[in-house]
Amino acid sequence: MTQKTVLNEMHRRLGAKMVDFGGWDMPLHYGSQIEEHHAVRRDCGMFDVSHMCALDVAGPDAKTFLLRLIANNVGRLQTPGKALYSAMLNPSGGVVDDLIVYFVEDGQYRVVINAGTAEKDIAWMNARLAEWNLAATCLPRRDLAIIAVQGPNAKSRVWQVLPETRAASEALPPFHSISVGDYFVATTGYTGEDGLEITLPASKAQAFWQALLDAGVPPIGLGARDTLRLEAGMNLYGQDMDENVSPLDAGLTWTVDLSSDRDFVGKAALLAQPQRYDFLGLVLLDRGVLRAHQSVTSEHGDGEITSGTFSPTLQTSIALARLPLGTAIGETVHVAVRDKQLAARVTKPRFVRNGRGLI
Template identity: 80%
Template sequence: MTQKTVLNDMHRRLGAKMVDFGGWDMPLHYGSQIEEHHAVRRDCGMFDVSHMCAVDLAGTDARKFLLRLIANNVDKLRERGKALYSAMLNESGGVIDDLIVYFIADGQYRLVINAGTAEKDLAWMAARLAEWQLDATIAPRRDLAMIAVQGPNAKTKVWQALPETRTASEPLKPFYAVTVGDYFIATTGYTGESGFEITLPAHLAETVWQKLLEAGIRPIGLGARDTLRLEAGMNLYGQDMDETVSPLDAGLAWTIDLEAPRDFVGKTALLANPPSKQFLGLLLLDKGVLRAHQKVITANGDGEITSGTFSPTLQQSIALARLPLATAIGETVQVEIRDKSLTAKVVKPCFVRNGKALV
């Protein structure tokens, strides 16, 4: 049965084209995906991300549990509200999910996991908690909704709509969060722009969404969300990595702490299997559109595109790809698209940030 977020009726009243997204009925766009993309880059827009699952972890052994569960090191979280991006791995080093961990207080954390993997993730975490016999509780918070507001004017317009949040949220540095009354406001996002991700009780979501609309914030669908995240070089679970892919081959080495003496699930496999590919960006020099699973031919062997699209900001096709280790930034490669071989340039896997082209 298809699931719906608490804002589903609102999307339909706004004329959204709805699609199935991993079992959730979600807005693809509200009329023009391109206009929505540009709105986020040039002004701001808001996304219903209530399908994502917030999970509260609490208990004496909560930190000890996370130290063993995820590949990044939660000992980095010493300031309240600080966030950490990481991967949760299986024993063979594949990615079960990528997630964000927020440090709320001693013995108290909030995780945000992907919608399509939520049940799998929760089962995995429960099994590890029981196996390790640690004192902690795992509580999925389906009573909460999430609204992401992103873009150069996002914060100003959020404060216009929710003035009571400004004092506490204005000092936040990137990748931090603060609780303001009913709101959990974080400076995390998935677009390469500044803004907030606001977690709030589900029963308040429609009221807050309406306030944000009245402040001039445009609703944005999944279509623009994907082109924005790809321009920003951000991975999508299920496309750029999954349980069969090492994070070392998926551009996620920066989220892995192999130096600390602690052990974590998948560490042994990662140490035994160094990277076999590089995760790089492609900028298409010929006419065409890059898509996932297209073959990439380089001077050092073949690779594969994991995510590709037409970039509205750059007005060129771009992609993320796993390529041979010897591939260098700046070299040209060939991409097989149907019966044609098109030329692309290898670039760093981040194309646009804060409205500026980086390639």
């Protein structure tokens, strides 16, 4: 059965085109995906991301559990509120899921996992807890909703609606969080823009959403969320990585701690099988649109696009791709688009940040 967030009826009243996304009935757009994209880059917009699953990991062994579970090192989280991005790996070094971990206090963390993988992830985590016999619990918080407000004016709009959060969050650095009453406010996001992600009781979500609407914040659907994240060079689980792809081949080496003595699931596999591909960006030089699974030919061998789209900000087609090692920034490669070989320029895998093109 398709699941619904607490805001489902509000999306429908706003005229959203609804689609199945990871088993959830979610808004694709509210009329114009392009206008929604530009709203976030130029002003701000809000996303219902309540389909994402927040988990509270707590107990005397919570830190030990996360140290063994994920590829990044939660030992680096020394200040309450600080967060990090990482992935859970399987023993072969493939990505079970990517996630964000927030350090709340000693013995307590909040972990946010993807919607479509939530059931699998929770089973995986509980199996590891049992296997390692650790004193910790992993509690899904489906009593909570998550609303992301992103864009250059996002914070001021949130503070207009929730003035009590301003003093606590105004000086909050990127990738940090703080609790203000019932609101868990985080400076994380998936657009490459400034903004806040607010986790709150599901019972308060509709009123908060309506207050943002009244303050002039437009709702943004999954379509614009995808073009925004791709412009920002952010991975999407199931496209840019999955259980058969190493994080080293998905541009996620920076989220993997191989330098310390700490052991974690998948570490031995990563050490035994080093990086095989470069994860880079492509900008199309010919007319057409780059899409996932299109093959790429270069002087160094063949590669594949993992995510591709037309960039509303740059007004050209862009993509993320796994390319042969040694492929250089600025090099020209060719992409198979239908029956043609189209030229594309290799770039860093980040195209837009804070409204500005980087290529």
